[in-house]
Amino acid sequence: MKKQRVAIVIPTYNENENIVVLIKAIRAVVADSTVIVVDDQSPDGTGKSVSKLAAKDQRVKLITNKKKNGRGAAVLHGFQQIVKENVADVIIEMDADFSHRPEELPLLIEKVGQNQVALASRYVKGGRTENWSITRRIFSRCANWLIRFVLRLPLKDNTNGYRAYSKQALQTLLKHHFLCSSYLVLSESALILHRHHFIFCELPSVFPNRKLGSSNTNWQEVVKNLAELKAISQMYASGCSCGN
Numbered sequence: 001m002k003k004q005r006v007a008i009v010i011p012t013y014n015e016n017e018n019i020v021v022l023i024k025a026i027r028a029v030v031a032d033s034t035v036i037v038v039d040d041q042s043p044d045g046t047g048k049s050v051s052k053l054a055a056k057d058q059r060v061k062l063i064t065n066k067k068k069n070g071r072g073a074a075v076l077h078g079f080q081q082i083v084k085e086n087v088a089d090v091i092i093e094m095d096a097d098f099s100h101r102p103e104e105l106p107l108l109i110e111k112v113g114q115n116q117v118a119l120a121s122r123y124v125k126g127g128r129t130e131n132w133s134i135t136r137r138i139f140s141r142c143a144n145w146l147i148r149f150v151l152r153l154p155l156k157d158n159t160n161g162y163r164a165y166s167k168q169a170l171q172t173l174l175k176h177h178f179l180c181s182s183y184l185v186l187s188e189s190a191l192i193l194h195r196h197h198f199i200f201c202e203l204p205s206v207f208p209n210r211k212l213g214s215s216n217t218n219w220q221e222v223v224k225n226l227a228e229l230k231a232i233s234q235m236y237a238s239g240c241s242c243g244n
């Protein structure tokens with residue numbers, strides 16, 4: 001059987017303390033993957049560190065966006081590049097801060113299928129978060145409940161961006177014009193794939209809190225996510241399948 005080509009998209013904003021070590025950790029687990037970092041001109045020099053690495057390793061690629069436009073927009077940019085250049089059969093998205101553990105990659109890759117998306121889930125049996133404050137735990141549960149309730153999605157964990165897609169799933173996604181650019185791209189993607197009858201396989205995942213660098217989640221981001229949730233619920237409730 002032909003070997004699957006794997007590409008991993010990592011959105012970054014101020015992840016200089018994590019990104020190089022993470023790419024090495026990924027390589028230790030999935031040796032021949034292509035790693036695509038999508039950076040929004042991080043002031044801390046993340047882009048420079050990745051471009052140094054890319055100069056030595058042609059399977060590391062850097063996409064630099066002109067301005068900070070949200071995690072989701074960065075991931076979609078990476079996806080577009082992958083489809084355009086046809087460099088992968090299995091495509092992963094993951095965060096740069098080690099909350100998505102590289103050792104979980106092989107199982108995610110194994111479980112992805114042409115019509116099956118594999119998702120790392122903190123809220124199925126065996127999954128959990130580590131070192132989160134009670135406020136963060138309540139917030140995450142409420143966000144998940146709200147998305148599930150409003151969008152009628154069948155997922156237990158709607159807000160974790162550690163996922164593996166087939167090339168077919170990506171091609172389906174990219175036919176659509178996305179309304180969201182924040183973390184809510186995760187929900188908009190799930191909604192599109194659900195409507196196209198893709199199956200979701202939620203795998204238990206351990207999500208440690210970031211040790212280095214600082215969070216990109218703030219109140220402004222929360223407000224943006226809520227506005228985007230309202231927009232997609234209205235768009236999809238009206239029966240319109242955006243952009244298609």
Ligand SMILES: Nc1nc2c(ncn2[C@@H]2O[C@H](COP(=O)(O)OP(=O)(O)OP(=O)(O)O)[C@@H](O)[C@H]2O)c(=O)[nH]1
Pocket residue numbers: 010011012013014015038039040068069070071074094095096097099209210214215216217
């Ligand atoms: N390119 C890009 N990446 C982003 C943006 N916002 C967040 N990211 C990246 O998306 C991933 C998730 O962001 P985090 O800051 O870890 O968000 P979080 O997990 O809610 O917050 P933490 O508690 O700090 O982990 C990280 O790899 C970030 O660097 C953005 O606007 N642009």
Ligand SMILES: [Mg+2]
Pocket residue numbers: 095097099210
């Ligand atoms: Mg994080």
